[in-house]
Amino acid sequence: MIRIGFLYVDDFYQPRSQRVGSLGLASIAAWLEQEISGIETQIGLCAGDIIAFEPDLVGISAYTETLPAALAEARKIKAWRDLPIVLGGPHIATNAYDLHPEIDIGVVGEGEEAMESIVRAFQANQLHPAHLKTIPGLSFHENGKIVNTGRCPPIQNLDRLAHPNRAKMFAPLATHFPDFKPLFHVHTARGCPYRCTFCSAPLVNPSWRFHSPEWVVEELESIAKHYPDCDQITLSDDLFTLKKSRLEALVKAIRAAGLHKRFFFLCSSRSNTLSPEICRLLVDMNMLLISFGMESGSDRLIKQLKGVGTSHADYQRVLELCQCHGLYAHGNLIIGDQHEEVSDLKATWDLLAQGHDLFATAYVTHMTPFPGTRVWEQALEAQRFDPQSLDYRQLNLEFDPQDTVLLSTHYSREFYTEAHQKFKNLSEGISARFTEESGLLKDLLSQERWVLPEMISELLAEEGWEFTELLSPFESVLNRQAGIHPLESKSLLSPSESKPLLLNHYLETLKDPGQFLAELPARPLISIDYHMGNYYHLLLLLLGKWQEGVWGGRQRLFLRHFTLKTLVQLFESNAYQLKKSKAMKFRLTLPDGPIKLLRQYLPVPEPETFAWITLWQPIK
Structure with missing residues (x-):
């Protein structure tokens, strides 16, 4: 059994770096275990991790700015045992001759195949310059000089590669950072x-x-x-x-x-x-x-x-x-x-x-x-x-x-x-x-992309409609949904009064939605509108941060918002009556305390509802 320790060097100054790990080392580790029998690998974040593993050979990945730290860790490993240390990563890949005495071999390019050749040479006791010269993509020391055999040939069929071993990649991060979340x-x-x-x-x-x-x-x-x-x-x-x-x-x-x-x-x-x-x-x-x-x-x-x-x-x-x-x-x-x-x-x-x-x-x-x-x-x-x-x-x-x-x-x-x-x-x-x-935005996006189209399809089926025309101020999944015909303007509406029209947040962008409805030829209307009384709207308004949130900026096209009550008033004043309404609700858990306060001081119904889908019939 040959044990290979991989050292991922970073200053971990950024909190994000404490959660990512080295996908490159995880890929190389998985590749070696796939291609060579009798191999055991482990990834560490410091020399102590590597020494505890007691490897036979060590690989280190380093960027230019982390190279000094990588060399310091290599010296600690060499002081413990004089074993072969291989350096990979962006710095040596672009600077083939910057090979320091602490490092025995540098990999100039992609690491999987080059590292496999190095391990096989180690197994055969051939880790010497005469053999290393036959392996493309390496730098190494010989007689006080640095020898380079060119770049590693790019791996053309990437599907040959093993899937990265994330368990090994995340393990040292979980050990060193108690609050680790990958x-x-x-x-x-x-x-x-x-x-x-x-x-x-x-x-x-x-x-x-x-x-x-x-x-x-x-x-x-x-x-x-x-x-x-x-x-x-x-x-x-x-x-x-x-x-x-x-x-x-x-x-x-x-x-x-x-x-x-x-x-x-x-x-x-x-x-x-x-x-x-x-x-x-x-x-x-x-x-x-x-x-x-x-x-x-x-x-x-x-x-x-x-x-x-x-x-x-x-x-x-x-x-x-x-x-x-x-x-x-x-x-x-x-x-x-x-x-x-x-x-x-x-x-x-x-x-x-x-x-x-x-x-x-x-x-x-x-x-x-x-x-x-x-x-x-x-x-x-x-x-x-x-x-x-x-x-x-x-x-x-x-x-x-x-x-x-x-x-x-x-x-x-x-x-x-x-x-x-x-x-x-x-x-x-x-x-x-x-x-x-981000949690709110993911919830809204997933519902608008995948739940809303299903709700519209169900509504069309319930009413026996094979299709509907669509007016929308922006592109969405609805524009490409079967049974929905997008229109660039209301002037392109079909003359038939029996064909429905879907208004996807369209009324919210109009200066005078009442005039739009009054001038519209009578027909069934399906309207999708954000609920002005939803929790997030009210929270931003109360904090005075309406335009500071991504949610506020996301709606820069909108001139107004509705509650179900104001929607009813708008449509009824233009000779439409409400036939059906469906609520789209936040699926993430909303904080109970603020919800109770909103219900107490701003008694707008259903703060959990972020949008309404309403069906309107013209009054004849």
């Missing part, structure tokens, strides 16, 4: 075809490849089985929306397995890959939030950092596209670039501040020159730091006014420190709203 990530693809100047990801995985829908569904079903409390999964591909045909196949498989009603998903996209058709597919698979790498509000900097294809106008387009389709948007922004001027910084501020209600969350990072990237090369050319004396811990996305490398020469460190803090305050304020309301 976050779930799934890779459905590897690689990125774009070459942003600041990003090392395409240098690690330069070619884009993807798993089959069947492999992804197996992965999701495994999570559903072993982690029943999980309701949200981040799809960690660098660019999930790259290929429409592949997305169509994946969405079809996810829906066929019923996983669109089991999980909410989060993904990353590039603005120029997002279209209305892609948005509809994302809604169909139950996407909650899309993350965009926007980087800057300045078109000059956008082009310099990302090349052609994206722009400030395109960012505005996708933000509005997400709003229209009921998708939430996250913006990643970078400040402090070497070429950034105060005017560029202001443009980025305006993008975030003026469009704050279009962002569900945002994250502002400091421009960090990672070795191997174009930003690094430009910084060296400008002599912004001495690479020989640079402490990699200074290459941190979280800006430290004292230590972090600052690239820009267009403003002082003092000015930038103040600006950075203001950006952080703004982005954290935006993100806090979504975090606080």
Whole structure:
């Protein structure tokens, strides 16, 4: 039995990092146990974890900024026992010759097949330079020099890979962090075809490849089985929306397995890959939030950092596209670039501040020159730091006014420190709203996407109607539902008085809904409207925070809201009578205390109801 210990190095400063783990190490561990008999693996977070496991060989994963910590842990392991230590991760993958004495072998690229070759060589007692030279993708020491055998060939058939061992990935986190609650990530693809100047990801995985829908569904079903409390999964591909045909196949498989009603998903996209058709597919698979790498509000900097294809106008387009389709948007922004001027910084501020209600969350990072990237090369050319004396811990996305490398020469460190803090305050304020309301938003989205269409279908069947026309101010699942014919305007209504019309939050967007009803040819009407007296509406109003919540921003198109009483008054004054009403209620538990107070001081009925579906017949 060969025991292999894997060390995941992180400063765990961010609470989120205490909940994620290394999916790469979990994948390598599962691959080795699948491919080689007599293997036992374990993942740890420090040298003590590894030493307690008493391994025969150790693998360490490190980023550039965590490399000093990784080397310190490697020295502790070497002091315990002089065993082979292998380094993988983004830093060595982009800097093949930065192999320190504490490390015996570096893996330059994807780790599964390279690590398998190393373990087999260890089994055969061939872990020496003469044999290592036959294995592609390695760096190692020989006669005081570093030898590199190139990059690891990209694994073309990703379905060969084993599903990551999440139990081993989460185990050390649960040990070190008593309040551990896991976050779930799934890779459905590897690689990125774009070459942003600041990003090392395409240098690690330069070619884009993807798993089959069947492999992804197996992965999701495994999570559903072993982690029943999980309701949200981040799809960690660098660019999930790259290929429409592949997305169509994946969405079809996810829906066929019923996983669109089991999980909410989060993904990353590039603005120029997002279209209305892609948005509809994302809604169909139950996407909650899309993350965009926007980087800057300045078109000059956008082009310099990302090349052609994206722009400030395109960012505005996708933000509005997400709003229209009921998708939430996250913006990643970078400040402090070497070429950034105060005017560029202001443009980025305006993008975030003026469009704050279009962002569900945002994250502002400091421009960090990672070795191997174009930003690094430009910084060296400008002599912004001495690479020989640079402490990699200074290459941190979280800006430290004292230590972090600052690239820009267009403003002082003092000015930038103040600006950075203001950006952080703004982005954290935006993100806090979504975090606080995420349970509510998930409940509403799942009901509006999956429960509401069923209720409308049942209502149509009860009334003997085969179809209904639809007026809606935004795109929804109803627009694509069988038996529902969307109209772009009321002028396109069929003349038949027997055909029903579905108003999906349409009345709430009208300046004068009474006039609309008065001018409408008489016909049965189905109206979907938010309940003004629901708990969340009233809570925001009482707190004076109506526009501060994602819920408030989500309804920026609306000019009014109704209670059932005011709906009845509106329709009856225009010669309609109520035939049926159905309530859509919050499924999450509402706090009992505030509910009692609302009922006592604001006696609006049914605060648990967030929307009404009402059927109206014209009075003849």
